[in-house]
Amino acid sequence: MDKKKRLILWFREISMKDVALVGGKNASLGEMYQSLIKKGINIPNGFAITAYAFRQFLKFNHLEEEIKNLLQVIDPENIKNLEEVGKKIRTLILQAKIPKDFIEEISRAYKKLIGKGGADVAVRSSATAEDLPAASFAGQLESFLNVQGEKNLLDVVRRCFASLYNNRALVYSFDQKLDHSKIYISVGVQKMVRSDRASAGVMFTLDTETGFPDVVLINSSWGLGENVVKGRVIPDQFFVFKPTLRKGFKSIIGKNLGTKKLKMVYKKNGASTQNLKSTKEEQLKYSLNDQEILQLARWALLIEDHYKKPMDIEWAKDGLENKLYIVQSRPETVHAEKNGRVLEEHILERKSEILLTGTAIGTKIGRGWIRVLGSIKEIDQFQNGEVLVTKMTDPDWVPIMKKASAIVTESGGRTCHAAIVSRELGIPCVVGAKKAREILKTGQGVTVSCAEGEEGKIYQGLLPVKIKKISLEKIGRPKTKIMMNVGEPDQAFAFSFIPNEGVGLAREEFIISNYIKIHPLALLAKKFKNPKNKKQIEALTYGYRNKAKFFVDRLAEGVGRIAAAFYPKPVIVRFSDFKSNEYANLIGGREFEPKEANPMLGWRGASRYYDPKYQKAFLLECAAISKVRQEFGLDNIIVMVPFCRTIEEGKRVVKIINKALSNFSKEKLRKVKVYMMVEIPSNIILAEQFAKIFDGFSIGSNDLTQLTLGVDRDSELVSHLFDERNEAIKKPINELIKIAHKNKLKVGICGQAPSDFPDFAEFLVKCGIDSISLNPDTVLKTTLKILEMEKKLENKKMNNGHKK
Numbered sequence: 001m002d003k004k005k006r007l008i009l010w011f012r013e014i015s016m017k018d019v020a021l022v023g024g025k026n027a028s029l030g031e032m033y034q035s036l037i038k039k040g041i042n043i044p045n046g047f048a049i050t051a052y053a054f055r056q057f058l059k060f061n062h063l064e065e066e067i068k069n070l071l072q073v074i075d076p077e078n079i080k081n082l083e084e085v086g087k088k089i090r091t092l093i094l095q096a097k098i099p100k101d102f103i104e105e106i107s108r109a110y111k112k113l114i115g116k117g118g119a120d121v122a123v124r125s126s127a128t129a130e131d132l133p134a135a136s137f138a139g140q141l142e143s144f145l146n147v148q149g150e151k152n153l154l155d156v157v158r159r160c161f162a163s164l165y166n167n168r169a170l171v172y173s174f175d176q177k178l179d180h181s182k183i184y185i186s187v188g189v190q191k192m193v194r195s196d197r198a199s200a201g202v203m204f205t206l207d208t209e210t211g212f213p214d215v216v217l218i219n220s221s222w223g224l225g226e227n228v229v230k231g232r233v234i235p236d237q238f239f240v241f242k243p244t245l246r247k248g249f250k251s252i253i254g255k256n257l258g259t260k261k262l263k264m265v266y267k268k269n270g271a272s273t274q275n276l277k278s279t280k281e282e283q284l285k286y287s288l289n290d291q292e293i294l295q296l297a298r299w300a301l302l303i304e305d306h307y308k309k310p311m312d313i314e315w316a317k318d319g320l321e322n323k324l325y326i327v328q329s330r331p332e333t334v335h336a337e338k339n340g341r342v343l344e345e346h347i348l349e350r351k352s353e354i355l356l357t358g359t360a361i362g363t364k365i366g367r368g369w370i371r372v373l374g375s376i377k378e379i380d381q382f383q384n385g386e387v388l389v390t391k392m393t394d395p396d397w398v399p400i401m402k403k404a405s406a407i408v409t410e411s412g413g414r415t416c417h418a419a420i421v422s423r424e425l426g427i428p429c430v431v432g433a434k435k436a437r438e439i440l441k442t443g444q445g446v447t448v449s450c451a452e453g454e455e456g457k458i459y460q461g462l463l464p465v466k467i468k469k470i471s472l473e474k475i476g477r478p479k480t481k482i483m484m485n486v487g488e489p490d491q492a493f494a495f496s497f498i499p500n501e502g503v504g505l506a507r508e509e510f511i512i513s514n515y516i517k518i519h520p521l522a523l524l525a526k527k528f529k530n531p532k533n534k535k536q537i538e539a540l541t542y543g544y545r546n547k548a549k550f551f552v553d554r555l556a557e558g559v560g561r562i563a564a565a566f567y568p569k570p571v572i573v574r575f576s577d578f579k580s581n582e583y584a585n586l587i588g589g590r591e592f593e594p595k596e597a598n599p600m601l602g603w604r605g606a607s608r609y610y611d612p613k614y615q616k617a618f619l620l621e622c623a624a625i626s627k628v629r630q631e632f633g634l635d636n637i638i639v640m641v642p643f644c645r646t647i648e649e650g651k652r653v654v655k656i657i658n659k660a661l662s663n664f665s666k667e668k669l670r671k672v673k674v675y676m677m678v679e680i681p682s683n684i685i686l687a688e689q690f691a692k693i694f695d696g697f698s699i700g701s702n703d704l705t706q707l708t709l710g711v712d713r714d715s716e717l718v719s720h721l722f723d724e725r726n727e728a729i730k731k732p733i734n735e736l737i738k739i740a741h742k743n744k745l746k747v748g749i750c751g752q753a754p755s756d757f758p759d760f761a762e763f764l765v766k767c768g769i770d771s772i773s774l775n776p777d778t779v780l781k782t783t784l785k786i787l788e789m790e791k792k793l794e795n796k797k798m799n800n801g802h803k804k
Contacts, residue, residue, distance in 0.1 A: 007053040007102060008109045011046050011190075022048040022186040023126030028329050029188060035306055041299050042325045046121070046190030047109045051128050053102060054161055054185050061096035067165075068181045076174035079380055079399060082167055089165040094158060106157065106189075107150050113191060120148045120192040120266075122327070125160040127169070128184045140168045140395045141185070145224055145273050146192060146266045153189070160187045168395035175402075193327060196265040196273075197319025199287035200225030201235055203296055204332055205242075205304040205311045208414055208423065209361065212493035213310065214564065215253070216240040216297040219413055220287045222278055223263030225316055225327075231392045231409065231416025232275070234258040234359075234432050236287050240297035241564040241632060249633030252293055253560035254489075255553075258413060259283055284542045292317065295324055303329055333424065346451040349464040355440065358408070358433030360449075360456030361419045363494065366406030366428040367462045370444045372437050387448060389440050393418040401425065406448035408458060410436045430456030454490035470780055475499050478786045480764070481771035483572075484779060485750055489515075489558040492565035495776045499783060502569030502636075503562060504698060504773020505750035508576045508621065511558030513586065516551055520617035522588025523547040533588040540587070548620055555624035556632070563634040570638055572675060572698060572750075572773075575621055577642040579604050600712075605643025605677075610652040622660035629661075629672065640698060642677040647686060650676065650693040678747075679703035684732040691743040697736065698773070701751030705729050724753040725760050737767045746770045755782050762789045 003009065004021060014022055014030030022030070026048040033043050058064045067089050075081045113121065125141030142163035144156040163169065164185045173180040193200070201220040206213045221228050221235040228235045239254035260283050262275045288296070296315055303326070304311050314328035346365040371386040373379065382388065382400040389408045393401065394417050401407060401421055409418045412431035422429035428450040440446070440458065447463040450456045483504035486492055489511065512520075518537055524547070528534045541550040563571045579599035584590045596602040603611075609618040628634050639657065644650050654674055661672050676683065676690055679700035683690060690697075701724045706713045708729055711722045723729075733749075740747035748771035754761040755778035764772060765786060774782055 005052055006050060007056070007105050009048050009050055010109075011043075011048070014048060020128055021050050021052065022188075023051065023128050024330060025124060025126035025328060026186050026188045027126075029190070032303065032306075032326065032329060036302060036326075039302050041302060042323055044191040044193055044325055044327060046113060046188055048126070049106065049157060049187040049189065051184035051186045054187075057096070057098065057102065057161065060099045061092075063092055063096060066092065071181050074170065074174075076171060079167075082170055082399075086165050086167055086170055090162040093162040093165070096158070098154060098158065103154060106154065110150055110153055110189065113189065120146050121153065122188075122190045122192050123147050123153065123156045123160060124188045124190070124328075125163050126186045126188055127164060128186065140172050141166070143226075145226065146196075157187050161185055166396075168398050171399050190327065193316040193325045194318045194320045195225065195316035196223050196263075198317035198322075199223070200316035201228040201287075201314075203300050203313045203315060205300050205313075206332060207239075207493050208332075208419070209363070210493040210497070212496060212565065214242045214567070215493070216242060216245075216300045217414070218288070218293060218296055218300075218315075219258075221258065221260045221263065222282050222287050223265050223276075224273060225314055226273070227262055227264050227275070228413070229314070229417065230394050231412030231418055231431065233260050233262050233413070234411065235260060235413045237414060238288065238293045239561065239564075240293060241560070241567070241634070242297075242301060243567060244564075244633030245294070245297055246301065247633055249631065250290065250294055251560075251564075251632040251634075252290060252557075253564050253632055254557050255286065257284070257286060260287065286543075288317075292324060299324075299326060307331065345468040345470070346449075347466040347468065348447070348449055348451065348459075349466055351459060352447075352463060353460040354457050355446065355460055356408070356430075356433050356436055356458040358430040358436075358456050359414060360452070360454055361414065361422050361429035361431060362426070362450045364426065364428040365451050365465045366404075366448045367446070367465065368405035370440050370442055370446055372440060372442045374437070387446055389436050391437065392416065393421070401427070406430075406446075408433050408436050408440065408448065410434060428456075430458060433458065453488055475780065475783060476787055477501075478783060478790050480769060480786055480790065481748070482779060482783050482786065483570075483748065483750075483771050483773040485773050485775050486562050486565075487511075489561035491776075492562045496565040498776055498779050500566070500569070500779060501771065502566050503571040504748050504771055505640075506559065506562045506571055506573045508555065508559070508574060509578055509582075511555055512576060512578075515554045515558050517587055518551070519583060519586040519589035519592055520548075520551050520620050521592040521614070522586070523551050523620075524616055525588070525591075528588065529591055530588075533591070536587050551620050552623045552627060555621065556627040559624060559637070560628045560632045560634055563628060563637050564632070566636070567634060568636050571634075571636055572638045572640050572748075573625065574640040574642055574677060575605075575609070575618070577605055577677075600706075606641050606645065606649045606653045607643070609641070610649070610656055615656070618656070619660055622657060625672070626661055638673045638675055638696070640675040640677055641694070642700070643679060643703070644676055644690075645680055645682060647689050647693070650690055654693055678736060679707070681708050681732070684736045687736050687739040688743070691739060691745055694745075696746040697740050697748075699733060699736065699747070699749040699751070701729070701749060701753050704733075708732070724751065725757055725763075730760075730763055733764075734767045737769055741768065748773055752778075758785050758789075761786060765789050766793065 011030045011033035016027050016031045019027045074085045122145050124143040199220050203218040218238040219235040221233045227233045235258040237256040241251040241253045244251040260278050263278050264273050264275050267274050310332040312330050312332045316327050317324050368385050368387040372389045376396045379400045384403045385405050387406045388404040392409050392411045407422050407429040409431045428448050445462045447459040481501035483502050484500050485505040486503050487507045487510035541547050544550040580593045580596050580603050581599045584593040608614040673695040675696040676694040677700045678697045705724050711718050750773035754772045
């Protein structure tokens, strides 16, 4: 029988060539079932009720002409009109009869699919114009889970047919300039994966916020995956680095614990589900283990390789079989459709009171008057340009989301509905902003900023915003390597798109204070003077019997994310350089830190690392670096020792580092290079001897200026004397560069001075410095200046040559 005139097609019979017959969703399932099961991916079997069957259903009930006429009177700008016409069409379909031969064929296929033991099925709609690469709003049509029995199956098939004419599907077709009367629907019937007894979620083969292509992002929660897709929960989030995963490394470079307060499970009567509260243990425990995370990431690579494009994938774990499955896959469209390398930077020119925070989606800033909406029934109140504030969104909210200047939701994570749609629309969105409907009031003027890292902020008032657009295609690369200073792992993927030669300074302090929060010695301690410290540590390290491992894992993930963002370019990671007063502010820190009159010149940097009172804590830092290189496979890491006062200190610290990292396999990874931060006059005076201990130098111009000129950089009284351009600073820097090059070592600088003072940057270029590391916001500006300087120096050199 002609494939085009069949009512039922099994997954094994369909591929991406059959979108017109079974829709994008079912065509993709068939493609994977045919091509990827043999590569080890588990995909539940199923069949598609074809678009031809839907057309026959309409024809049998004489609905084609009537629906066509109703579609012609829809006004897509008038939500009330759209709702009324859509409801009329849906009522016609829900009251229509299913032909007898149709019923018989579906029943036969259903019995064959579930087998003798019986099973429940998932029923999903798949429109013939849905999931097109250039036009895709995820989840517009209806899906039904835990469908049991033929009667229930036939009922939900009819409801899937009717969903082609729901509000969101109608708006979608008008937006995409599609003729809705020529769009048809197929229905997929697939064996249900019992993730109600385990976990489920979504994954993308890129970072959804920045478009960074080298990671798999996995979102996961307990129960059926509907809660993740619809943004009802804040899920667990995992990042896996693709290039080293392909080499066989266990490269889980990020793990963020979600709250996961709800889990969707089966109701006993069939054809329905319910949400239950997750237990406290479930909320505090990851919903996937490392082995499962890596398995899903490997499957994501196989799927991406097969389709040759970034993918958006739904997965589920069967709690009865203890097996993972892929249940859906479609092309990722937000970043895939972006053309050209233009960097758009939104800058908040002034700040005010922060009213609320949540998770930032996108990198833009939006301003407007708030409209708090409790439910979809209130959407006709929404005015163009307002800031939408609600609990969560689903596809029914899309018509007004398009009109919003910004969106704020109380629940949801990075892959919830509000996040996906706001990315596609290019609207700033803050999800997971708890109590937003209580704190924010309708009519209040606010600025919603997603341009300040992972945390989205809602500021009081309409603040001034500056937007900079820079074409990255036109920017050349100077001979002097331009690197970046990076402290926040959450911003590393975004920063990687700025033209650079790697990271000249990655500070551990930010990771320790924001991701770990606990003093390393407190994690190694067995007793505490203050019982409050123990309680806080227990809460933060839940699930870790070995508390020190918490420090190693979190530090490794933070460092690993920065290293992955710039891989394979070098990333120089400076070991912790807190002063004793800063260490004391960490949880439990006051029990282990001395009180020093001048911490800036006290127990910091190298002097801590070999001291018996702190050495065990330093070895945790070494263990984290070891994990990044050994387990994640990120061999682009270079470590750096700060504040090393004497030759003896340098030798002692390098010996500890080499011993701690001596388990590296020579075949797999290069030897770890150890650089020294040059920030004390003794570092330059004894540079020849330090060059025999370390593999390279990086100048810390702030401390070097402070200690050479004897100026407290924090004192307003003498701040006018603090100047890196002073001859007392420039002369030793020039000398250091000569000594480094004589000893065939690289030397760079990681301070703000080259950005602030063009003449200082020119001086460094003339001295032949190998690299200049800058804060990300000054990289482009300084790159252009240095290109200009290098050109002038080259012309001057050529002119001098001609004169001779």
